[in-house]
Amino acid sequence: MNEILLNINNLSISSMPEHKTLVGSVSFSVRRGEPFTLIGETGCGKTLIAQALTGVLAKDLSATGSIEFDGPNLVGLSGKERRKLWGRRMFLLPQEPRLALNPTMRVIKQVSEVLRYLRGQQPKNALKNAGTLISDLGMSSSRDGRHYPFRLSGGMNQRILLAIALATPAEFIVADEPTKGLDADLRDSAVRLLQNLVEQGKTLLCITHDLAVARDLGGNIAVMYGGYIVESGPAEKVLDSPVHPYTQGLIKASPENGMEPIPEHVLSSMKTAWNSSGSRQMEACL
Amino acid sequence: MKVMAYIPESSRLQVATGAFILLSVALLSMIGPHLTPDPSTQNLSSVFADPSSEYLLGSDHLGRSVAARLVRGGANSLFNTLLCVIGSVLIGVFLGLFSGWYGGFIDATIMRLVDITMSFPGILLALLIAGLIGGGQIAVVGALTITGWPDYCRITRAITQNVKSRPYVEAGVLAGFSGRFILRKYIFIEILPQIAVLATLGFGRTILNISSLGFLGIGLAPPEPEWGAMIAESLPYLRQSPYLVLAPAAAVSITVFSFLLVGQPLARALKK
Known part of the structure; x- marks a missing residue:
């Protein structure tokens, strides 16, 4: 059995008529039976990745690159083939219970x-x-x-x-903002329930903006900003000793660390770096 | 009674009255034909007889028992109406579900079909169809079914589209349920009450249409009685024996009226 269940390679998502890039070449892989957390602020494209993965992208968005789910590539799969996966191979945990x-x-x-x-x-x-x-x-x-x-x-x-x-x-569960609208107590119990899923042998992709959820779930995490992954690795390592200035800023910006805004120069330096590399990013973030 | 809970207190009496009359009419139509003499037997020696123990409502111009013809006619009219409504509901709900769920080309085609059917006055189209394939039960029921389904189709489509976009239906699709399963378990249950009310009102309208067609001579072949046809047959003798016309006319009016009594408060309750 392949140890890597999901391998996303250079996945880009862009809006159709304008060709505006919303998610720009994202790559990560999820190991079987482990949790993986995508973290980032609102509008950074994490939900789009989940949608591309499950195949429910809006009609005017198109995905390129590859999403290898236990082998075959999911990008460009027909609706009929998608339906065979839904519920049987992968399950999208809905946002609003x-x-x-x-x-x-x-x-x-x-x-x-x-x-x-x-x-x-x-x-x-x-x-x-x-x-x-x-x-x-x-x-x-x-x-x-x-x-x-x-x-x-x-x-x-x-x-x-x-x-x-x-x-x-389904062996693969995608949880999009599982703690949305929950208070701290309920959030903890929701995280415990998600851990329970992993203990039962399911592979979990959790999408959240809550650093505490990422920390409690463990496994690997990827931090996203403006449609790109800025830093990824094991949760503890990324969250305790972040290397990228944005991740450092994000951690400082969380309520328990004083809610310090992410410094403007960090964001603008990322912006110039991306602009010079010729790629366009999401307007929502910049 | 669970249904009664949905009806505002002020119109409960109305609904109960309507339901009572309808039940009586249905019961009379079912049991009546077994108690009265044969409705087609002529007795030319006692035409236009006054009501008596032998002829409960008198006899018509051919000496046939009006009471017998009335109950038998009621049975015919109600049965044909039932066929029409069931047919219309089946076609309408089926096409409406398809139209609302799949959308796109299928939706456009079915909706144009609805537009075309609705652009004709129902009774006119029924006349045309009945005229083309000749009279008789099949013609009348077929014609009224063909003109009756668009209403059910439109309401089914509207509800299907509405329910389809709810998160729990989307969640169901993503959980791997097939479209047919979701239509059956998630959407049909939302359509049922609306259709039931619409069918109650449709029942009244269809009886009226069937009687109109009967009156115009496109109904069951004589001597089989039918309310509309009875009115037409007796019209020449209106001055002489008005009850020959009044009896079937009253039967039609009372039945249609009771359907309205039951249907309208239900429809109003559903709108809230």
Whole structure:
């Protein structure tokens, strides 16, 4: 078995008619069974990478380069072939737990449905297994499972989504901003749930702007800015002894380190460096 | 009653009355034909008889029992209406789901089809179709089904498009569910109540249309009774025996009215 599950090579994403580069030649690889965190501020292109990976890029964006997922290249794959991967090989953990669950169905049913549909389990078994998954995540399958999503709290709904992620046969989970809108307490429990996914043998690509999440998850991280990866490596190394001035600035800018703004000269020097190399970056960041 | 919870208190009595009348009409149409004499038997020695124990509502110009013809006609009209509504709903929902879900060329084609069908007044198109393939049950039901489906199709498409863009449907697609599975489990359930209400109102309209076609002579072949046809047959004797016209006319009015009684508050409740 190949140790590297996902290998992204020179991935660029640009908007179609204007040919404006939004993500410029990003390369990184994710090892099987390990978490990988993409970190960066809003608008740096991290979500675009997740979208290119799962194949839900907006129609007017185009990706070039290669995304090798367990061998074959995903860039330019047809919709039909993509659908074979969804849920079966990779799973995108949705951002908003409450909106991502079907409001017309009891949550245990939604978990069991995945087991039935994607794993071909019999209805009775699927319901039983769904109950096990839910109770493994610290909820009562007989009480909470019988509720509709609106009856559960955001954190509980997120656990249901994780139960669904665990129910799918997918080995690769993409979590886009899993801690968005959660307070510190819930964030910690969300991170623990993500660690749980990794412990169950899933490979995790986590996309976040929260340094604490990256630190707690461990594994490798890549720091992005303006559509480029500025620094990458093991989480502890990058976060404890950052080399790139932007990463240093980002760490100082986090609330626990005094929220010091990233120095203007760091940003402008990156800008000139990129401009002289002939590439164009995202306007949102610069 | 779970349904009643959705209806505002002020219109519950209205809905209950409508439902009661409808149930009675349906029951009469189902049981009536077994209790009354054969509706086609003529007795030329007792034409235009007054209501009596033998002829509950009197007899018509051929000495046939009006009561028997009324219940049998009701059974025919209601059954044909049911066929029309079921047909229209099936076609409309099916095409609407396709149209809303797949979009693009399929959507454009189906919507143009809807436009074309809706640009004709329903009854006119029905007349044309019935005129082309001749009268009879198949012609009437077919014609009204063909003119009836666009409403259901449009509402189904609108809801499908709306639900399709909700995050949980997108999440479902990304979780690997097929389009057919999502249409069945996620979208159909949202369409059902709207369609049910629309069909209730459509029922009334279709009865009216079927009666109109019957009145114009494009319905079931005589002597099989039908409300619209009964009115047409008895019209020449309106002065002499007005109840011959009034009985079927009242039956049509009451039935259509009760469908409105039930349907309108439901439609209003759904709009909120």
